Amino acid sequence: MQVDDQIRINRETERESQQGRGRPHVATTHGQTKEQPAVKLTTAIVHAGTRRDPRTGSIPVPIYQTATFQHPALGQSTGYDYSRTKNPTREALEDALAQLEVGARGLAFASGMAAIHCVLQLLQPGDHIIVTEDLYGGTYRLFNQVLKLDHTFVDTTDLEAVRAAVRSNTKAILVETPTNPLMKVADVAAIARIAREAGALLIVDNTFLTPYFFRPLELDADIVVHSASKYLAGHNDVVAGAVVAKDPAIGERLFFYQNATGAILGPQDSFLVLRGLKTLALRMEKHQENARRIAGWLRCHPLVNRVHYPGRGGMISFEVVRHELVPQVLARVKLILFAESLGGVETLITFPFTQTHADIPVYVRERLGINDRLLRLSAGIEDAEDLIADLAQALGGGPEVPQDAQESQGPEAPHGAQAPRGVQMPSGNSGSQGRGRDYDYRREGPGGSAGLGRRGSR
């Protein structure tokens, strides 16, 4: 798109906020707004949060480090009263989130857990929820130990299992795709149909793929949640969570709980997530390119048994041939950091067996394929050859560092990310609806895990 200086994107005026949030608009210099012509998603991301400070013309939204706002007069408001309820910096981020996920309302939280906790407030005690069996342990802990919701774990890649788990009191289905750490991919559109028939909400944790690769609301999911600490912020420098609701009424209910329970994201962190979003497209392309090359190289390595990589995104897990290689790799990596979390520009490696899934009984972990030989890698945006060289020296005994490590394209995920109306996707990202071939998985394990993760992150 030619960025015309007469064009404003996503400028939240009073009038627009009544019409709908987070929708791209253009305005002429005379202040008339109209629907914006097709804008590529990458362009919209870059302009998120701009044109919000007409007084100074500042390109980025200012960091409004304020608790409260002066009222012009009694009974009047600037639209901002108290920052827990609404803060201009957080609002810029929330609008950008809604725009990226193509939803009606975006909300930013103090952490991914705080975001999911807010969404789970929509359920009542006695309601039943179906969840992906190898769900992030923190989410499991939240409804098992804090909210004590009635729940059933299913392999959400198995549609029959999902359908069979539906009960009369099933009020929600919570899907993580791809799963953590085994990268199993669910058919969100099909699960949305099951949820619709059951009268249940479909909640999708889109942390691993981000709206750049996958937009569940377009496939009829109701709510998307993110640990925005990961790819959305993307720099290993923020703890944050995000929720986007497709329906304005659900968005309003979630806003009630956000404001009432107050687990909001502060202005500095809101600014940093927004800043991270601007490079989401560039980063995700590079994360994916690196992940494909690393996955391809790992597959040829004699000390690696299996590689789990769904062909999309930047996350890989792989199984080495014997446990002794695990501490060796973690101790020897020089460039790659041994740390929890994922989705940052720096490559991270972690050991799910004790780092994120330690509280699961060993036999369950083994059954799910989360064994003492499995490592998980979050591919950063360094040069792929440097990363492969680091892994090569850490693993030892493998092929020389290839200059031409074969890229693993992997199967197309069945998510079927399609361009939203008025937004053209970058080339090469439109997925197919069908389930992809499984050639990426050497010998796929039977399922996933429900990690408890004593302290930390995904």
Next chain:
Amino acid sequence: MKFGTKLLHTGYEVDPVTGAAAIPIYQVSTFDQPALDRPGPFDYARSGNPTRQALEKILAELEGPAAAAFAFSSGMAAISTVLMLFQAGDHLVVTEDCYGGTYRLLTRVFRRFNIEATFVDTSEPAAVRAALKEHPNTRALFVETVSNPFLKLTDVRAMAEIAREQGALLIVDNTFLSPYLCRPLEEGADIVVHSATKYLGGHSDLIAGTVAVKTAELAQEVYFLQNAVGAVLGPQDCFLLMRGIKTLKVRMERQCATAAALAAWLAKRPEVREVYYPGVGAMVAFRLVHPSLTGPFVERLKLPLLGVSLGAVETLVAVPARHSHASVPAEERARRGITGDLIRLSVGIEEVEDLLADLEQALRYAAAVAPATH
């Protein structure tokens, strides 16, 4: 060490690596681990962040005999997390004119989980005991040291005695007094909560909440919930809160002295029907002779900012029925006397003469333009 010194020298405010006199802002999500069998002190910033840890240690020091303290993304997040300690079927006795957000939380969020609350005048210990008789399942007393907006004092020691007899927890919201004026853990409370947005932060520039607990057992439970639910305070806001705490004593000394002077002055004004000032703290509420004075009065004020919140260096004026208690149903507000003629001042650190002059001109103006009221 005296309190005012402790505010500046808790021992946690210096970066141990560089010696920097202020703790760095650790804008980080995750931490590199030394080796598989040697975990580092931090793994993920929701679970622990060095900036937040320094703040939490300072908060624990300020609250007296605290086992630990915790920082949250807002006062409501702090209170929500504490309320998650309770189970379905549990009952709480709560200060009647508590903050509207706390009222909303109890009646619209936690009631769904079958956690019941009875609102009583906790400045009357007999009223609290009577509520216990009707609800033998009372697991906690949740009191505000100074109620909002009528600024009634609750006797923490008396509440602690009742809680002990009942085997219930005593939770104290000490936002209006701050640990400079009152340390409830020293008087037998089990948990202290703050909207740290107010006096602790003190500059109208951050949203934050804190929890301090007396015992290691409670510390473990609250830590579990802080980490599991994740409503943590970000590092920038942690830093600003630590920075605010350094001037807590000097700010509050000035604010309290000015509040006492304004309260005495307001009591003599013909435009004012009643003044609510408990003799401690820096909040003053008063009732104008007629609600029609309210609009002209607050709009004519030049120095106080019209807005919600309190506890800042700038004087703030609010109309509780429209602001802090707007989330309380109208009939409940009317029953409690939270009506349109009630004004609340959060007294800042401006010169008292300037504030008096400003109040006087606004009161005169309001009385002159308002319809006949006597």
